Amino acid sequence: xxxxxxxxxxxxxxxxxxxxxAPTPILRGVSFVVQPGETxxxxxxxxxxxxxxxxxxxxxxxxxLTARGRVLFEGHELLxxxxxxxxxxxGRRLSIVFQEPLTALNPRMRVGVQVAEMACAHGExxxxxxxxxxxxxxxxxxxxxxxxxxxxYPHELSGGERQRVLLxxxxxxxxxxxxxxxxTSALDVTVQAQVLxxxxxxxxxxxxxxxxVSHDLGVIATSCERxxxxxxxxxxxxxxxxxxLSAPEHAQARALVDAVRPAVRSA
Amino acid sequence: xxxxxxxxxxxxIAVCAVxxxxxxxxLQFAPGDPFATALDGADVPPSVRAxxxxxxxxxxxxxxxxxxxxxxxxxGELGYSASRHRAVADxxxxxxxxxxxxxxxxxxxxxxxGVGIALVQTRHHRRWQDRLFGVLTLGGVAMPEFLVAxxxxxxxxxxxxxxxxxxxxSLGDAAAWPVWERIVDLLWHLALPAGALxxxxxxxxxxxxxxxxLGVMREDYIRTARAKGLGEWNVIVRHALPNxxxxxxxxxxxxxxxxxxGAVLIERIFGWPGMGLTLFDAxxxxxYPLILAAVLLATLLAVVARxxxxxxxxFVVPRRAREP
Amino acid sequence: xxxxxxxxxxxxxxxxxxxxxxxxxxxxxxxxxWIAPYDPTLQxxxxxxxxxxxxxxxxxxxxxxxxxxxxxxxxxxxxxLGVATGAMLLSVTLGAALGALAAVVGGWVDGVxxxxxxxxxxxxxxxxxxxxxxxxxxxxxxxxIALIGGSGWLTTARxxxxxxxxxxxxxxxxAARALGASRWRIIWHxxxxxxxxxxxxxxALALAAVIPLEAALSFVGLGIQPPLPSxxxxxxxxxxxxxxxxxxxxxxxxAVSLTVGSALVLADRLRVAIAGEEHGx
Numbered sequence: 001x002x003x004x005x006x007x008x009x010x011x012x013x014x015x016x017x018x019x020x021x022a023p024t025p026i027l028r029g030v031s032f033v034v035q036p037g038e039t040x041x042x043x044x045x046x047x048x049x050x051x052x053x054x055x056x057x058x059x060x061x062x063x064x065l066t067a068r069g070r071v072l073f074e075g076h077e078l079l080x081x082x083x084x085x086x087x088x089x090x091g092r093r094l095s096i097v098f099q100e101p102l103t104a105l106n107p108r109m110r111v112g113v114q115v116a117e118m119a120c121a122h123g124e125x126x127x128x129x130x131x132x133x134x135x136x137x138x139x140x141x142x143x144x145x146x147x148x149x150x151x152x153y154p155h156e157l158s159g160g161e162r163q164r165v166l167l168x169x170x171x172x173x174x175x176x177x178x179x180x181x182x183x184t185s186a187l188d189v190t191v192q193a194q195v196l197x198x199x200x201x202x203x204x205x206x207x208x209x210x211x212x213v214s215h216d217l218g219v220i221a222t223s224c225e226r227x228x229x230x231x232x233x234x235x236x237x238x239x240x241x242x243x244x245l246s247a248p249e250h251a252q253a254r255a256l257v258d259a260v261r262p263a264v265r266s267a
Numbered sequence: 268x269x270x271x272x273x274x275x276x277x278x279x280i281a282v283c284a285v286x287x288x289x290x291x292x293x294l295q296f297a298p299g300d301p302f303a304t305a306l307d308g309a310d311v312p313p314s315v316r317a318x319x320x321x322x323x324x325x326x327x328x329x330x331x332x333x334x335x336x337x338x339x340x341x342x343g344e345l346g347y348s349a350s351r352h353r354a355v356a357d358x359x360x361x362x363x364x365x366x367x368x369x370x371x372x373x374x375x376x377x378x379x380x381g382v383g384i385a386l387v388q389t390r391h392h393r394r395w396q397d398r399l400f401g402v403l404t405l406g407g408v409a410m411p412e413f414l415v416a417x418x419x420x421x422x423x424x425x426x427x428x429x430x431x432x433x434x435x436x437s438l439g440d441a442a443a444w445p446v447w448e449r450i451v452d453l454l455w456h457l458a459l460p461a462g463a464l465x466x467x468x469x470x471x472x473x474x475x476x477x478x479x480x481l482g483v484m485r486e487d488y489i490r491t492a493r494a495k496g497l498g499e500w501n502v503i504v505r506h507a508l509p510n511x512x513x514x515x516x517x518x519x520x521x522x523x524x525x526x527x528x529g530a531v532l533i534e535r536i537f538g539w540p541g542m543g544l545t546l547f548d549a550x551x552x553x554x555y556p557l558i559l560a561a562v563l564l565a566t567l568l569a570v571v572a573r574x575x576x577x578x579x580x581x582f583v584v585p586r587r588a589r590e591p
Numbered sequence: 592x593x594x595x596x597x598x599x600x601x602x603x604x605x606x607x608x609x610x611x612x613x614x615x616x617x618x619x620x621x622x623x624x625w626i627a628p629y630d631p632t633l634q635x636x637x638x639x640x641x642x643x644x645x646x647x648x649x650x651x652x653x654x655x656x657x658x659x660x661x662x663x664x665x666x667x668x669x670x671x672l673g674v675a676t677g678a679m680l681l682s683v684t685l686g687a688a689l690g691a692l693a694a695v696v697g698g699w700v701d702g703v704x705x706x707x708x709x710x711x712x713x714x715x716x717x718x719x720x721x722x723x724x725x726x727x728x729x730x731x732x733x734x735x736i737a738l739i740g741g742s743g744w745l746t747t748a749r750x751x752x753x754x755x756x757x758x759x760x761x762x763x764x765x766a767a768r769a770l771g772a773s774r775w776r777i778i779w780h781x782x783x784x785x786x787x788x789x790x791x792x793x794x795a796l797a798l799a800a801v802i803p804l805e806a807a808l809s810f811v812g813l814g815i816q817p818p819l820p821s822x823x824x825x826x827x828x829x830x831x832x833x834x835x836x837x838x839x840x841x842x843x844x845x846a847v848s849l850t851v852g853s854a855l856v857l858a859d860r861l862r863v864a865i866a867g868e869e870h871g872x
Contacts, residue, residue: 055490058493058494060490060493060494063393087496087497087498088496089496090493090494090495090496091494091495091496092496095494096494098487098490098491098494100487103486103487103488104487104488104490104491105488105491106488106491106492106506106510107488107510108509108510109505109506109509114491117492117495117497117505118495118496121495121496121497121498121501122496166491169491169495278709278710278713281706281710282710282713282714285710285711286714290722293722293723293726294726405852405855405856406848406852408852408855409799409848409849409851409852409855410844410847410848410851410852411803411806411807411847411851413803413807413810414803414806414826414844414847414848417826417830417833417840417844418840418841418844420833421833421837421840422837424833425833425834426833426834426837432833521712524712524713524714524715524716525715525716525717527715527718528715528716528717528718529717531715531717531718531721532717532807532810532811535811536830546718546721546722547725547811550721550722550725550726551725558722562718562719562722565715565718566713566714566715566718569713569714569715570713573713
């Protein structure tokens, strides 16, 4: 078997305690792997440490949180890598789409520039070529009239359009792994489906791996090959999705599946 | 936008009207007049006194004098300065540009330095650079401008003789010198007064800009910018600063009146012949038209500058905030 | 202010330092006659002891009239802090009263107060005070307090008005009203305690504003008149001797800056403590 694209080993994340108090654990030793091109869902209730997990992979944890353990990505030991080395990977090999498409975009910068900036951050010197690339990518993620829309500010776009902008940004440099942190929970149901479809279409086209983080079993059940369930800072399930849906082992996972079973069956 | 502009203009006019009226009324209650020293001696015959006062309209009832004075003011006439034997407009015409130069240079330098310091502090948040500048800017805020000026004068001026301690130029007959020499001489004399004022501006701007930047650094789009692999300086300058600078500009507008007050003292300390020094001289000489003009202009300066900064701040606030 | 905010304030190193400095300044002012080594107005030997550099006999040196600068700075604290405290109390009280009046009465009263604040806040305070003092000639310390305090109520009025208007719409005030509590009872028992923390911040800021104002006035010869010492007029005595007598500048500057800085830090930390209490669990 090929070496995995991403291998997380005994990852612990602790929140700094206030005034000398003991640190609060957020993740208590999480291990899993992601193969190239694979779609993995990370399922967990809010507060289970999903977002901290996603941020720690990119090295973007807030200063009050510290990560320990090993994270191997394309042969780089991420937690031990220098800041510069991690920055060079961010966006280029390892991308992320955030949850809240309005606040995740700079309100004072045209969306096209925000996408083009991704190329500039990784060595593109020609601003016009970067902008052209950004417009092309905006078109490919289904933003109508991309040429015009690229000149707009985030508040002039709809929620779905903003999410497409974030996706274009994340996909621009053809990353090997895309992390999507609740990519659809801020959107209307119909737009949710469109964005998920787009996500998968792009994933298949590029052969990229996708780590889909969500609290929504429906989202994960319809799109992921494998499901990891996080509970109380630990991985309580790590099985193929169909197996998970038919016979969840952990009590917490069973509760989750039971709660949405009718919806999943009808889907 | 037009409505706001009109409202601001009306506000500025109201401020000036209130100031003009109150200064005039106060001077009515004040003891003495411009001729007290020259005319009220025992050896001056009463007829001469009366004639002297009548020539400048000081024998009229206060109501009529106020009407005359405001009438002239509206026509743009500021009157005659008895202590300087020149038209007030000429005195002001000489002094005002010097004050504008002083305040303008201090404002631009101080603002740029303050923003720069805040950027460094944000980049190195909670590290020694942040702490060092935190202590320095606290000192700059705690120490009133005129005290900074005194310290600068003591060491940089009087003891080490790096800069001149008084006046606006030392070339004598300035017209005889080449323009370049004159500019250098002017800047050399400007260094200490403008520097002291700029230090105060920089400290205030830095403290507010740092707080605003750190607030913005918690926003989601900063995380997005970092996720792109942008360097931290790029994240701060391109993404955080444009979203954090608006409130600081507005705040600078609010702090301007105190800056003008500080400039008055600094002019006096360094003998910088601007509006502040003119005001002090006029107060000592009870030169009413000149006092009125100086106070009015200083207020006008503060109001105009504040309106401008408000408009600028309005222009640079986050677009998101302008959504209905 | 609630106990929590106090504890948070006292836990903060900066706030403790600020309280310490202000406390020391107040103690120095209160006990100046006992701790000062000399009479601040005594001119023992205007020839031999003129402008003596700091030494064991005169830790802060002597001034051009052979007076002991340490004694003058200590007694100056009495005068400067006395005037500043009086002016601060006046401006905060006046501001609170006018702000409360504007918020509670509303209508044209609110219009007049708010309009006045809007207009006056655009004017340079120092300039106005200088112009006033110069017009009326030199003033007694009481008049100085009245003038400096009377010109500083704007920000407090603004804060109190905004807070009052906010609280007037909250449920507990509506409930008290429904129970038939009188307007003044509501103000006194509900609204004033609610804005007390903000008033404390405003008071600290007002103190930080009036200390330099007094110093500036005395420095230009319009404030406290010699031989009574104040931090400002010690500086005035020093301006002619900048090349020779640095101690005439440094010690009063340090006194003003330390007290002003402490007041600013205190205001800042108070604000944080209050915010922490409001947003905390």
